[in-house]
Amino acid sequence: MPRSSGTVLENNETTAIANSQLDQAVFLERTKLSFTNIPASIIATFVVAPYLLYVNWAIYGTDLSFIWAGYMFLTMVYRYVIYIAFRKDHERYSLKTWNRLFLVGVVSTAIGWGITGSSLMLTDSLQQQMFTTIVLAGLSSGALATLTPLYSAFVLFTVINMSPLLITLLNYGAPVHYATASLVFIFMAFIITSSARMAKTIQDSISLRFQHDDALKIVAAKKQQTDELNLNLRQQINERELIEHHLEYSMSQLKATLESATDGILVIDNDEQVTNFNQNFIDLFDIPITLIEIADFSQIQGHINSLLKDKTPISPIDTDQVVLLELTDGRLIEAFSKPQKIADHVIGNVLSYRDATMRINSESSLQEAKTKAEVANKQKSEFLSRISHELRTPLNAILGFGHLLQEDNNKHLDSDEKDYISHICVAGEHLLHLIDDLLDISRIESGKLNINLSNVSCEKIINESVALVRPSTTDRNIKIIIKSDLKVMPFIKADHTRCKQALVNLLSNAIKYNKESGSVTLTISANNSHVHFEVKDTGAGISEENFKEIFQPFIRLKQTEKAKGTGIGLTITKRLIDIMNGSIGVESTPGEGSTFWFELPIASTVETASPMQNIKLSPDTTMPAGKQHTILYVEDEPLNQALLKSIVKQISNTRLLMAATGEEGIEIALAEKPDIILMDINLPGVSGYEVLKVIKNDKAFSKTPVFALSANAMPDEIQRGRDAGFFDYLIKPINIDNTRHLLRNTLSMIDNDLI
Numbered sequence: 001m002p003r004s005s006g007t008v009l010e011n012n013e014t015t016a017i018a019n020s021q022l023d024q025a026v027f028l029e030r031t032k033l034s035f036t037n038i039p040a041s042i043i044a045t046f047v048v049a050p051y052l053l054y055v056n057w058a059i060y061g062t063d064l065s066f067i068w069a070g071y072m073f074l075t076m077v078y079r080y081v082i083y084i085a086f087r088k089d090h091e092r093y094s095l096k097t098w099n100r101l102f103l104v105g106v107v108s109t110a111i112g113w114g115i116t117g118s119s120l121m122l123t124d125s126l127q128q129q130m131f132t133t134i135v136l137a138g139l140s141s142g143a144l145a146t147l148t149p150l151y152s153a154f155v156l157f158t159v160i161n162m163s164p165l166l167i168t169l170l171n172y173g174a175p176v177h178y179a180t181a182s183l184v185f186i187f188m189a190f191i192i193t194s195s196a197r198m199a200k201t202i203q204d205s206i207s208l209r210f211q212h213d214d215a216l217k218i219v220a221a222k223k224q225q226t227d228e229l230n231l232n233l234r235q236q237i238n239e240r241e242l243i244e245h246h247l248e249y250s251m252s253q254l255k256a257t258l259e260s261a262t263d264g265i266l267v268i269d270n271d272e273q274v275t276n277f278n279q280n281f282i283d284l285f286d287i288p289i290t291l292i293e294i295a296d297f298s299q300i301q302g303h304i305n306s307l308l309k310d311k312t313p314i315s316p317i318d319t320d321q322v323v324l325l326e327l328t329d330g331r332l333i334e335a336f337s338k339p340q341k342i343a344d345h346v347i348g349n350v351l352s353y354r355d356a357t358m359r360i361n362s363e364s365s366l367q368e369a370k371t372k373a374e375v376a377n378k379q380k381s382e383f384l385s386r387i388s389h390e391l392r393t394p395l396n397a398i399l400g401f402g403h404l405l406q407e408d409n410n411k412h413l414d415s416d417e418k419d420y421i422s423h424i425c426v427a428g429e430h431l432l433h434l435i436d437d438l439l440d441i442s443r444i445e446s447g448k449l450n451i452n453l454s455n456v457s458c459e460k461i462i463n464e465s466v467a468l469v470r471p472s473t474t475d476r477n478i479k480i481i482i483k484s485d486l487k488v489m490p491f492i493k494a495d496h497t498r499c500k501q502a503l504v505n506l507l508s509n510a511i512k513y514n515k516e517s518g519s520v521t522l523t524i525s526a527n528n529s530h531v532h533f534e535v536k537d538t539g540a541g542i543s544e545e546n547f548k549e550i551f552q553p554f555i556r557l558k559q560t561e562k563a564k565g566t567g568i569g570l571t572i573t574k575r576l577i578d579i580m581n582g583s584i585g586v587e588s589t590p591g592e593g594s595t596f597w598f599e600l601p602i603a604s605t606v607e608t609a610s611p612m613q614n615i616k617l618s619p620d621t622t623m624p625a626g627k628q629h630t631i632l633y634v635e636d637e638p639l640n641q642a643l644l645k646s647i648v649k650q651i652s653n654t655r656l657l658m659a660a661t662g663e664e665g666i667e668i669a670l671a672e673k674p675d676i677i678l679m680d681i682n683l684p685g686v687s688g689y690e691v692l693k694v695i696k697n698d699k700a701f702s703k704t705p706v707f708a709l710s711a712n713a714m715p716d717e718i719q720r721g722r723d724a725g726f727f728d729y730l731i732k733p734i735n736i737d738n739t740r741h742l743l744r745n746t747l748s749m750i751d752n753d754l755i
């Protein structure tokens with residue numbers, strides 16, 4: 001800071017330090033300037049000294065002149081040495097030391113020049129005196145330029161240089177000398193004053209330069225600060241622009257999301273002020289624009305409430321459930337509210353309104369249709385159950401007596417009559433088959449088909465199935481060939497009856513749709529997981545486009561229309577195989593024959609037979625001789641009574657008691673304690689179930705097997721019978737052989753205490 005300008009800094013201490021640093025710097029600069037001028041001084045000395053030497057030669061004489069010249073030369077050498085030393089390393093000594101060294105050079109040079117001034121006393125030559133005066137004045141003038149940076153050096157030089165001359169001139173006492181002395185004096189005063197001014201100017205200019213440098217540095221520092229600030233500002237602006245861009249993006253995304261939603265959406269803050277909404281919301285309730293502008297939710301809610309049918313104000317905000325709003329125009333609006341949160345702090349609510357009229361209406365019509373379908377299905381099941389019951393009851397008599405007539409091998413009948421009986425039996429069996437198929441389809445479709453998966457022997461299935469279909473091969477001379485070694489076949493996981501049913505159906509078709517004297521080849525093979533059953537015939541075959549449809553219910557191909565059938569056999573077979581976790585398919589070459597196949601999974605372990613399998617029908621069962629058995633049959637239908645009489649007639653030592661009503665049945669049972677009771681379910685008055693209940697309540701009957709004998713073959717009814725406590729549920733029409741064997745076996749088990 002410039003001292004001359006008198007600027008005052010707030011912090012005096014700082015100012016003092018700064019000022020002393022500045023003084024030092026200025027002082028160094030002045031010293032440098034002075035040292036820089038040394039060569040000029042030396043040159044001046046070198047030029048002027050020979051003149052003075054020449055002029056003063058006469059005064060001093062040779063010796064003194066050479067001493068003076070030698071002295072001057074030494075001062076020059078000295079000054080040159082310090083000049084070089086300073087230039088080389090001016091930090092080697094302190095500034096003060098350099099100054100002293102410099103002053104020594106100046107003073108010793110001034111002494112040299114001063115001596116020449118005093119030497120004028122030794123001469124009277126005015127010319128010589130004036131010459132010396134001019135030379136010395138000239139030297140001081142020269143020193144004005146070279147020594148002024150160090151003002152004290154200049155003053156010392158001028159005083160030492162000029163004073164001997166001044167004194168010498170005054171000593172002469174002549175007017176010219178006085179005049180010259182006064183001029184010299186004035187000259188000295190003038191140049192010392194000038195030097196003082198110049199020194200001050202130099203000092204000021206140096207200090208100004210430094211201040212200027214400082215100012216430049218400050219400006220540079222300020223500029224750097226400003227640049228940094230600018231950079232920061234730029235970054236902040238960039239960040240702000242980025243945030244604004246993100247904000248803009250999020251806003252447009254929010255807007256697009258709101259507008260793309262099919263629901264009407266309204267967003268409100270905690271003060272119930274509307275902060276956002278979409279057009280669907282406006283459209284849904286036809287909200288007036290003024291209401292939206294006011295943005296007050298309570299007024300909007302008021303508008304919505306005015307549209308409600310029952311005018312009860314419901315707000316979705318009050319519940320976390322979906323609220324159903326019924327509008328006067330018949331629309332049904334579902335309203336739902338979700339809190340809007342920042343971290344865990346709720347800042348408002350998002351309300352969504354959905355027009356659910358169509359959905360709710362279609363749901364209710366769907367529900368209606370479903371209920372109707374369920375009712376229709378129930379009616380269908382009831383109808384099937386009734387029809388099945390009504391058809392089975394007469395069939396029981398038709399097939400039962402038909403088989404009895406065949407069994408008796410009645411000698412009174414001629415061969416035509418025997419044929420008629422055979423036809424009656426075949427037709428009856430066919431009718432029974434149809435009823436069973438229809439019931440199966442109904443069970444499968446209602447998901448009520450009970451499948452009992454157990455380990456089943458392939459050999460047994462095949463033998464039983466082939467035995468069942470073999471009689472139908474004789475008419476047209478069809479050969480059944482079994483290709484595989486059945487003994488090595490593994491057990492399969494299946495329902496014995498249903499697996500047999502599937503195979504019998506494929507074998508029956510292969511026989512039915514075969515050519516005269518054709519063949520049916522049964523091949524069984526197994527891989528790691530499945531047993532593969534293949535039934536190959538030599539019939540007309542099936543073209544590929546029919547492969548799928550023959551498994552659809554009631555589809556029959558034109559080429560096979562002549563043969564009897566209903567078109568549901570393969571449908572049942574496929575569903576049965578599916579339920580048993582297997583697969584089924586067909587391959588065929590039209591004109592050559594068809595190959596139907598199915599696969600069922602191999603059983604993982606071989607299970608032991610169930611207890612009921614132990615009471616298998618066995619014609620070999622023999623009754624212990626002499627032991628009398630009693631069977632009670634509770635049945636209101638005389639034909640059925642007569643049929644059972646014929647069946648039991650052939651079981652030795654067995655008497656059959658009949659009861660036509662439930663009450664009578666209970667009476668006879670209590671009185672006679674029969675070994676087995678056969679019970680019709682649909683009895684006039686007390687039903688079979690009620691009779692069972694009474695009997696089972698009596699301890700005396702705790703072990704007595706009571707069989708249900710009914711024409712109702714519906715799965716629910718069979719299950720109900722088993723649940724009620726019947727030993728087994730026999731379905732009419734009964735197979736006379738099987739029934740007779742069942743009775744024999746049961747009696748034998750009773751005798752052996754196995755029941």
Ligand code: ADP
Nearest residue numbers: 509510513550556557560565566567568569570
């Ligand atoms: P149905 O034999 O009672 O007609 P299915 O469901 O068992 O009913 O069979 C459906 C149809 O598939 C049959 O009507 C017949 O046209 C065809 N079909 C089934 N098995 C064979 C076969 N082995 N050869 C030729 N056509 C067959």
